[in-house]
Amino acid sequence: xxxxxxxxxxxxxxxxxxxxxxxxxxxxxxxxxxxxxxxxxxxxxxxxxxxxxxxxxxxxxxxxxxxxxxxxxxxxxxxxxxxxxxxxxxxxxxxxxxxxxxxxxxxxxxxxxxxxxxxxxxxxxxxxxxxxxxxxxxxxxxxxxxxxxxxxxxxxxxxxxxxxxxxxxxxxxxxxxxxxxxxx
Numbered sequence: 001x002x003x004x005x006x007x008x009x010x011x012x013x014x015x016x017x018x019x020x021x022x023x024x025x026x027x028x029x030x031x032x033x034x035x036x037x038x039x040x041x042x043x044x045x046x047x048x049x050x051x052x053x054x055x056x057x058x059x060x061x062x063x064x065x066x067x068x069x070x071x072x073x074x075x076x077x078x079x080x081x082x083x084x085x086x087x088x089x090x091x092x093x094x095x096x097x098x099x100x101x102x103x104x105x106x107x108x109x110x111x112x113x114x115x116x117x118x119x120x121x122x123x124x125x126x127x128x129x130x131x132x133x134x135x136x137x138x139x140x141x142x143x144x145x146x147x148x149x150x151x152x153x154x155x156x157x158x159x160x161x162x163x164x165x166x167x168x169x170x171x172x173x174x175x176x177x178x179x180x181x182x183x184x
Contacts, residue, residue, distance in 0.1 A: 023149070024134065035059050052166065065089055124148055154178050 016033040018025045020040045027033040035058050038044070042058025046063035050070045053145035057063040061090040065088060068074070074086035076093035080100045098104050104115030105122040109129040117121040124147060127133070133145035135152040139159050146152045154177065157163070163175040 021138075 038058040046057040068088040077086040136145040157177040
């Protein structure tokens, strides 16, 4: 279980915050924050060349991690006895290992006591209890607000008409606003 000192240490480590409207991401270094902020400006240095994918990335690392989704590469394996799980990033492996060693981030809201492997997952979960919806749509006459930034991004496609996800079935040319349509 998480100790207060562990939680406080994590908060102190991430002292550089993104001030872009509605973002709220935090980073350990100023350099990581500056790299992140390029996302908001649309300044991408790397583009995916995998067939049918043209996503842009601000760092070689984020591109490399993305590309692993296409290839299925998972170079980080859990070394816990009897566990065969592997992950595409060291961060995800470390988060998974908390399941084995018991250092989860626990929700103490009322009588919940659910455990999470990352502090960001706990933060998102607590918003369910508090009804906090910090990610608000900026479109005129739209009052939608969301628990997570990726929910807002998916919603914004209803305004733009963007449909970046396509069916993987041979011969099917349908496109969708969310990845969930891919398995129609």
